[in-house]
Amino acid sequence: MFSPKGSFRHGIHPPTGKDDTRDQPIRQFPFAPVLIVPLATMADHPARPLVVEGQRVQRGQSIAEPDGSMSVAMHAPATGVVRRIALAPTIEGKMLPAIFLEPFPASSQVITGGASCDTSASRDEVIEAIRNAGAVGLGGAAFPTHVKLAAARQRPVDVIMINGAECEPYLTTDHRVMLEHAADVVLGIRYLLKASGAEQAVVAIESDKTDAAHAIRSAIGDEASIRVQTLEVKYPQGAEKILIAAVLGRHVPSRGLPIDVGTLCFNVASAAEIGRCLATGSGLVDRVITVGGPPVRKKGNYRVPLGTPLRFLLETVGTDDDVEVVFLGGPMMGQSVSSLDIPIGKGTTGVIALGPSETAGIDRQRRHPCIRCGDCLNACPMFLNPSHLARLAEGGQYQAMAERHHLMDCFECGCCSYVCPSHLPLVQQFRIAKAALRR
Amino acid sequence: MLRRTLQLRPSPHLHSGASVEAIMMNVAFALLPACVFAVYHFGLAALTVLAVSVVTCAVTEHLICRMQNRPTTIGDWSVVVTGLLFGMTLPPSLPLWMVVLGGGIAVAVGKMLFGGLGANPFNPALVGRAFLQAAFPMAMTSWPSTSPDRFTSLPASTLAWPLMRPEQGPPATDGMSGATPLGLWKSEGIDTPLADLYFGSVSGCVGETGAGLLLLGGLYLIARRMMNWRIPLAILATVAMGSLIFTPLVEGRRFDPLAMLGSGGLMLGAMFMATDMVASPMTSLGCVLYGILIGALVLVIRAWGGMPEGVMYAILLGNAVSPLIDRWVQPRPFGPPARSVSP
Numbered sequence: 001m002f003s004p005k006g007s008f009r010h011g012i013h014p015p016t017g018k019d020d021t022r023d024q025p026i027r028q029f030p031f032a033p034v035l036i037v038p039l040a041t042m043a044d045h046p047a048r049p050l051v052v053e054g055q056r057v058q059r060g061q062s063i064a065e066p067d068g069s070m071s072v073a074m075h076a077p078a079t080g081v082v083r084r085i086a087l088a089p090t091i092e093g094k095m096l097p098a099i100f101l102e103p104f105p106a107s108s109q110v111i112t113g114g115a116s117c118d119t120s121a122s123r124d125e126v127i128e129a130i131r132n133a134g135a136v137g138l139g140g141a142a143f144p145t146h147v148k149l150a151a152a153r154q155r156p157v158d159v160i161m162i163n164g165a166e167c168e169p170y171l172t173t174d175h176r177v178m179l180e181h182a183a184d185v186v187l188g189i190r191y192l193l194k195a196s197g198a199e200q201a202v203v204a205i206e207s208d209k210t211d212a213a214h215a216i217r218s219a220i221g222d223e224a225s226i227r228v229q230t231l232e233v234k235y236p237q238g239a240e241k242i243l244i245a246a247v248l249g250r251h252v253p254s255r256g257l258p259i260d261v262g263t264l265c266f267n268v269a270s271a272a273e274i275g276r277c278l279a280t281g282s283g284l285v286d287r288v289i290t291v292g293g294p295p296v297r298k299k300g301n302y303r304v305p306l307g308t309p310l311r312f313l314l315e316t317v318g319t320d321d322d323v324e325v326v327f328l329g330g331p332m333m334g335q336s337v338s339s340l341d342i343p344i345g346k347g348t349t350g351v352i353a354l355g356p357s358e359t360a361g362i363d364r365q366r367r368h369p370c371i372r373c374g375d376c377l378n379a380c381p382m383f384l385n386p387s388h389l390a391r392l393a394e395g396g397q398y399q400a401m402a403e404r405h406h407l408m409d410c411f412e413c414g415c416c417s418y419v420c421p422s423h424l425p426l427v428q429q430f431r432i433a434k435a436a437l438r439r
Numbered sequence: 440m441l442r443r444t445l446q447l448r449p450s451p452h453l454h455s456g457a458s459v460e461a462i463m464m465n466v467a468f469a470l471l472p473a474c475v476f477a478v479y480h481f482g483l484a485a486l487t488v489l490a491v492s493v494v495t496c497a498v499t500e501h502l503i504c505r506m507q508n509r510p511t512t513i514g515d516w517s518v519v520v521t522g523l524l525f526g527m528t529l530p531p532s533l534p535l536w537m538v539v540l541g542g543g544i545a546v547a548v549g550k551m552l553f554g555g556l557g558a559n560p561f562n563p564a565l566v567g568r569a570f571l572q573a574a575f576p577m578a579m580t581s582w583p584s585t586s587p588d589r590f591t592s593l594p595a596s597t598l599a600w601p602l603m604r605p606e607q608g609p610p611a612t613d614g615m616s617g618a619t620p621l622g623l624w625k626s627e628g629i630d631t632p633l634a635d636l637y638f639g640s641v642s643g644c645v646g647e648t649g650a651g652l653l654l655l656g657g658l659y660l661i662a663r664r665m666m667n668w669r670i671p672l673a674i675l676a677t678v679a680m681g682s683l684i685f686t687p688l689v690e691g692r693r694f695d696p697l698a699m700l701g702s703g704g705l706m707l708g709a710m711f712m713a714t715d716m717v718a719s720p721m722t723s724l725g726c727v728l729y730g731i732l733i734g735a736l737v738l739v740i741r742a743w744g745g746m747p748e749g750v751m752y753a754i755l756l757g758n759a760v761s762p763l764i765d766r767w768v769q770p771r772p773f774g775p776p777a778r779s780v781s782p
Binding site: 333352361418 | 445446447448449450451452453454455457458459460461462515517554555556557558667716717719721722723726769770771772773774775776777
């Protein structure tokens with residue numbers, strides 16, 4: 001059934017930039033003076049607050065309940081008092097409702113738990129527990145986990161993918177989580193197997209993390225339903241469709257979802273948090289992120305309370321004075337922020353800063369017309385023609401891009417822009433085109 | 440700390456470091472061994488032709504940019520490559536005014552008229568050469584014989600005045616005859632030894648006589664991943680295998696594969712002309728088809744054409760077809776197509 005190849009055609013090999021942080025153990029991050037807990041992990045689906053201004057809350061206590069099928073519960077990341085419920089900035093530039101929480105100076109790191117859910121619970125009970133734990137995809141998209149699992153109620157899933165590829169440069173959070181919390185990961189996988197009805201789980205790990213693969217293998221023991229698959233170190237190996245093809249040999253159709261080929265994808269960090277939360281009955285109150293980039297002093301992997309503002313985070317780790325860019329996620333797909341008042345959210349995998357020498361390196365490059373070298377075609381993992389798409393984009397022919405040239409298959413990995421010797425903004429234009437078409 | 444205004448930048452925040460300048464500069468470097476050999480082999484005449492060609496091309500591009508009120512584009516090095524390639528396709532004794540005229544046409548008509556870098560449908564150097572071939576067929580097929588004083592004096596024809604009949608140089612008395620290996624092979628049925636073909640002691644255009652050095656330069660570019668190896672491989676393989684088929688087909692002449700590969704402008708054309716990124720297809724399969732087409736055309740012209748050599752026309756025809764190849768051969772996107780009805 002499987003045709004394990006462990007790699008894919010096209011893609012790129014950017015410098016990994018992981019050496020600074022891959023050996024840094026996860027450290028607990030202190031509480032900020034004010035934590036900003038957004039009510040929504042996805043913009044249009046906020047949760048309903050359960051607390052009022054002035055109310056005291058315990059770390060781990062549920063402070064918002066799911067409202068609508070796409071929303072998940074939120075939990076207090078610290079013991080403290082709710083100062084206000086108001087609009088807070090988000091990375092997209094929108095203002096969205098959030099709970100401003102002021103931790104008590106003596107707020108302890110102990111998380112208040114609730115009723116635990118063991119693996120003998122029914123399938124629906126596990127899905128509901130995952131939703132009440134506030135679990136979303138921690139790989140970046142922050143898509144609610146229970147929504148994926150509910151889809152598996154309608155359509156068969158025989159194998160689930162646990163994504164530990166971590167192909168983005170600089171990021172080492174998944175690596176550390178697998179290494180230090182292998183038991184949580186495996187426990188989480190058991191819950192996910194139960195909730196999805198799948199018979200098998202494959203943990204996919206890039207081959208530069210042999211220690212992590214080893215840790216997971218030891219935690220699995222002789223459990224036949226879970227196996228580890230190592231993959232070539234290549235970007236974007238961890239993209240859902242690419243990963244499924246590399247491990248299972250199944251090709252998700254254009255504009256389709258993994259469930260179309262009988263599988264679901266979960267990030268290893270999501271699995272670890274599900275294992276942790278469901279076993280103790282607590283909710284998601286913090287997450288592991290990589291803080292790095294040349295201007296950052298104490299680079300490393302930190303378990304950061306959700307809602308920690310970027311300013312507090314960067315001031316605590318220390319940076320050079322001349323930080324030019326701060327982005328959330330890895331350098332290939334990470335979004336840069338305009339404000340340091342944005343909080344760390346459930347989907348934040350890393351906070352990376354760049355200084356003037358890094359930005360100048362890119363700004364110095366002169367833009368030229370496309371010389372049709374074809375490098376972008378040989379980099380695109382979706383086998384699109386970025387050069388031709390860019391020509392259409394310049395003429396504003398967005399409809400033609402989508403209808404005849406598969407624009408919507410582009411998942412914005414950025415390989416085309418990375419390789420372009422003319423330094424054309426390829427993926428940048430495709431993003432604009434896709435946004436214009438969605439409207 | 441963190442006093443600066445943060446920049447909003449779109450991802451990716453990394454770049455491979457590849458640049459048009461680096462590619463073009465490396466192509467120029469890759470051509471240098473063959474150019475140096477040409478100067479050794481043909482003397483001052485080759486040096487003059489190459490220098491005049493490069494300078495003419497660069498000046499033409501610069502002036503046209505100025506006329507268009509836009510910053511000059513000679514800094515991207517592509518015009519240096521065009522200049523070198525154009526000079527390498529000319530007979531070493533060509534009158535310099537023709538070099539200037541052809542170089543101007545190459546850049547003005549072959550490149551700038553279409554919009555400059557990235558917009559030329561044909562290889563500009565070959566456009567210039569095709570113009571000269573049509574306008575001055577005699578001068579373009581007069582080959583000097585190498586003489587011992589080649590480093591001290593220029594052939595009489597080099598400094599001829601425009602549109603005057605060039606003085607005929609003294610007939611070749613020593614050194615080798617003025618005919619090119621392909622000319623000898625086609626009109627007189629004489630084969631040239633392989634060692635001479637690959638290591639240069641033959642007559643021909645400035646840059647086409649050292650097939651071995653051209654191959655070396657091409658391999659350097661392939662190793663640096665600055666050239667699509669599929670194009671030269673397809674051309675050379677087609678010519679080599681086609682030679683075996685053509686021998687029984689064409690009466691009275693033997694198509695020796697290695698001689699076919701090493702003679703005329705084939706190595707220069709396959710390695711450096713046909714691989715002009717702008718005028719060749721973009722997909723891997725497209726490049727292979729394009730190479731096969733050019734290889735086949737080279738053989739057909741060599742077998743039945745009016746002239747001994749046909750690499751130039753073969754590549755120009757290949758350039759003309761490449762947009763069509765690009766239209767036919769598109770990459771097939773990942774995964775099965777989207778279903779028209781969602782479940």
